[in-house]
Amino acid sequence: MGKLEVNKIYEIDSINGVSQLPEIDLTITSPPYNLGIDYGVYKDNLPLSNYITFIKTVFRGVYKATKEGGRICVNVPPDIGVLKERSKISLDTLYDNILTECGFKYRAKIVWHKNQITSRTAWGSFKSPSNPNILPPFEYVLVFYKESPKKIGEKDNIDIEKEEFIEWTNGLWTIAPESKKKTNHPAPYPEELCKRLIKMFSYVGDTVFDPFSGSGTTCVTAKKLNRNYLGFELNIEYVDLANERLGLANFC
Template identity: 40%
Template structure:
């Protein structure tokens, strides 16, 4: 017997819902996925957890500021005051701001910062972490280490976005053995944006206002994003990410007036994106020259 997957049809003035079938469904409006989440695959995989929903406010002296200090201890901030964290941590590959850490030390550094991020996020708050994998001999799957450590902290994973940098990724010649199966290497033209939530997948809307357009929503909810990388020379930073990246995360995951944090602020791309989207921001960086560059960029935004 052939089992046809149900679809969503309007029946007697209302939409007929779908449910998980042997062959899946083509649409998801009103979809009942309880059968899928009831399978053994999801045993012991926690969903929403009860950790309280109270929100605190960021002290006024830290609203729309960039601090020159480590984000391993964000003592300035109370618990549960940030709605979204967007960041790209240092890659520990020898950039001028990098320390020469072992893999274990590097993971410990990131885990210390992301533990603080977890503390300051509100229930339902999100964290978007832009990372790239490293090396070839062997290949270091940094994104998988970050996922494991974030889950260990207590984050819920929402998904991952592939940032396809396309031609802007550069004309790399690190292809290994040329036109030979002896030892060819893959040339990465993508990075990851890993998306997590604290405590709940939902972020209480109450009276908050969305600012995302229909076209943006349809585009940003796809798991592959394509836009060019930022020029390091133009940005004044060895590894900048384009404003487009945090802007998309901010539009998709926050409401107008929400508070956005970047614990590895660099030259302030996240802060600029927050300003453009009508959100507040707080950034941290340990190098004064990058803080100064970020403040100059923000001043230019304020004048436009």
């Protein structure tokens, strides 16, 4: 089976696609969280054990394709409710374990503070210690690497500025969330988040991958920053949307 070409977003199931990956330098993704979100094609309400198996299978393929010193950055909320199990789990802990089991090693945990006041309706036990509901205004980006924490690259291919490096190495990033209406996708994340991760953890000319491409934000940002990109997405409507965005993307 041949390797996929870069600088494309493929309408393909991630489990099937990862076996065809070329070498990649950096993966940035926000996977489905199994919350029952309507993605049009993908079933987002699997039994928890099936969901874990699915994510592990994808990330094992990502690990195999990742170069030594390559990184993976996974955006997840701190916790989710598992409806079928009628319980709540720490999603960042779950993904820490999954990534470790797949062979990756822990590097850092970035707190993405959304700087957003949401409409509060899910109070739990309102004004009572009986069962209050805590809604964190932040998400995490889990940063792991393959084999070596040091990534080899040419000095001329570094594009992060001094001021950016100083600011972004502070692990609390305040970035407004992306609008669902603007992207026509139910679970988008902002280009600024991808921009920081790409410039912090890759060199110009590296290949950036997203196994759950959605509206294509990872790939669009990679193109703007003169990286190769590769994305997988099941829903052809989102593939078309991402390709439209890629056509409008201008290099920085």
